[in-house]
Amino acid sequence: MERCFSVSGDCTAPSLAGRAPPAPAHLVSTAPPAPAPPPTPPPRPGRPRGAGAMVDVSKWPLFSLLSAKETAAVRQACVFGNSANEALYVTHSNEFAVIGLNCSNCLGTGDSLSTIAPRALDALRGKKVASFSYGSGPHVLLATESGELYAWGHNGYSQLGNGTTNQCASPALVTTNLQGKRFKEVACGSHHSLALTTDGEVFAWGYNNCGQVGSGSTANQPSPRRVAGLLQGKAVVGVACGQTSSLALVDNGELYSWGYNGNGQLGLGNNGNQLSPCRLTALQGLCVQQVVAGYAHCLALTDEGALYAWGANTCGQLGTGNKSNQHSPVQVMAEKERVVEVAACHSTHTSAAKTQSGQVYMWGQCRGQSVVLPHLTHFVSTDDVFACVATPAVMWRLLSLETEDFMTLSQALGREFDSPETADLKFSVEGKYIYVHKAVLKIRCDHFRSMFQSHWSEDLQEVIEIEQFSFPVYRSFLHFLYTDTVELPPEDAIGLLDLATSYCENRLKRLCQQIIKRGITVDNAFTLLSAAVRYDAEDLEEFCFRFCVNHLTRVTQTAAFWQVDGAMLKEFICRASRCGAFKN
Template identity: 80%
Template sequence: MAVVDNGEVFGWGYNGNGQLGLGNNGNQLTPCQLIGLMGLCVQQIVCGYAHSLALTDEGFVYAWGANTYGQLGTGNKSNQLSPIEIMANKERSRIVEVAACHSTHTSAAKTQTGQVYMWGQCRGQSILVPHLTHFTCTDDVFACFATPSVMWRPLSMEYDDFLTVAQSLKKEFDNPETADLKFCVDGKYIYVHKAILKIRCEHFRSMFQSHWNEDAKEVIEVDQFSFPVYRSFLEFLYTDEVELPPEDAIGLLDLATSYCENRLKRLCQHVIKRGITVENAFTLLSAAVRYDAEDLEDFCFRFCVNHLTQVTQTASFWQIDGKLLKDFICRASRYGAFNN
């Protein structure tokens, strides 16, 4: 199984129990998209001995494949050839992690509030629906209940006092004790190291030259971007990661486009895809058009068409300028959205 950046899922290989989720139990020689998950943005896929679990960006869990021990959590022991929803965030808090491993028929999930559920094979017994445990970590489910006792993912054995180069850089970001430069954005300071910025970004490499005024400054004021956006950009130079809500990621996408940071631009698109909802879909589509992000634009467009009724009832849909709205309606018509 594989998940691509836009949340689509593909499966291939042995499929005797329907563990590929393709609607049949025939083997698949080449990657094939799971129709049962189309329109959803999947964040995580895990595979057991003969079953699979998927977690969407909205905290819903889907399962398919073998179910002899209740490892799908559907309340019965019938195999499922296509993905079926088993856990949602309606009755309990949002699901943030699912777990399974090849050596056992056990499944587990963790909620945003730290509750851990398990189902499937449990010391020779079958748990047919997700059962709340006293654990705070999904690893403990497999260590205590699985037969044999296993871990479902690799664990790091590094010493606590050892930091890699990447970890050291991350630790020093926004550290006033070691910084030699600070940016002032919206009246707040961000502490950085000039050498790191020059190494990581062509924009700063050009800025910090002896004949430029910025090279002699200890404080540089920024007024083109908001504080969360600019801080996230500088943090990206230290960590190569982006952690922002999709609405702020739009501003960061603007910055990445302005500074010609193509990798950052791709990461922003990834964040936006993961965070798309009915309420913000058209706003994100508008941003993708504005910043020439073709792949993101296509993703947002297909999301809007797949959720057309709900999207057209949101405030963001009716606040978009007339040209974009007209273009969307024409394109959606060619897509077949109004055939019914």
């Protein structure tokens, strides 16, 4: 489906080994001296030191320890740790399990024992994961779908938010200063933490020698505290962390950063640390929809599919063709097609991106080599990049997946779609035939169930003429009935949305909206908004409206804007005015 719409930054791997938090001088030579590290608990006896396209979790070596049955049960997973030697996963039956070294009690099993066999994480049984992140200690944060916030693992700088520096061997609720708050996203830096509430507030705590918790000082923060300053009154929709820096993405596409800036990773045009959030003015006029942070570099993706990078670049992780650091965002992959996803994580110097047609690129540190320009791979997902070329081979996000060792029903049906050998019916669209199976259509679509009845003339026909839809649209619709996927470029998705509305296919309608969102541009935004209104696609209508408001000046200069009927134009202007689009 997705294919068509489906630090001085050393070139060696960042050293994350060891139980004591690394001083910033280990990150970049220009960092200020670190305060004396707080004491950490002595090691206990015997303690070791240390989703679209299908993704195969067994590409991460740690999962080779699981049996085929255990692997098939994995629904969500994350590999983390200093050497990618710890993993947490959730099964299809919503059971939690962990495996690995258990450095700093990061497995959450209540003890310090490592394990090569999965162990149940009973403290989280029955919970559903909304967001998962890990630090370098490592410490672990997890937000549930019900808004609860859990933390465990290394805590030498109070990065667990419990007001102490004692390690936590089991998942524990983070509650201090958070009464009544519900969380939807978490992010961990080296030894600091961010959590985003469902109402758009950011809380931070932990190590703060460079201002990475955004409190306005460099004092460590032992418990959660709301990040205010320029974020006051803003609705934050995403957060990310580098090793000692932080980022927040606002609902209007603005991006803010704070913390360590020795390599320009804050994107502010200089290398001075910031103790509270600062807006990236270099991206003014652009609407950022995704931001990720590497060890000391950042990638941002706009709603028009443009990719920007800044920060450390000694491994080529910015993709600019050289190894010079950048203190301000620069566009990369401008000559490529639209980018729909970017990937990085603070444990590596590796970057990845996926384009609209499903092509996956990688650059930066790749299997020990410095790749300074985006390199086209054979991978089907950005997750594969981190499994196969990053050091360490961690996951850059909580991975949702399905593993299959047999042909599914949809795969078997998909193989027979448009096959003259087995079909018992064909549609004629624009003079071309599409071969299908009447029984499949009746099972999958109420429209056809009604059509193929004895009192309908179509029930006796071997060829059915279709005149109201184009061949690509109707073929894509029939293919969807066989595979649950849509293979159609964004420009044809409006026609498919029309068909889905006519046939009351709500799931297909939602998929069409996703495709259209990925294909939105300034030139077609108002056309898509008009279509969303016409087909009663509320989510798409809201998305297109926000895009038009975020790019208001350019949208109002397009032909589509002035060709729309007066009633809709008036409604748009009134609605945009109510949300403050015309304020000076």
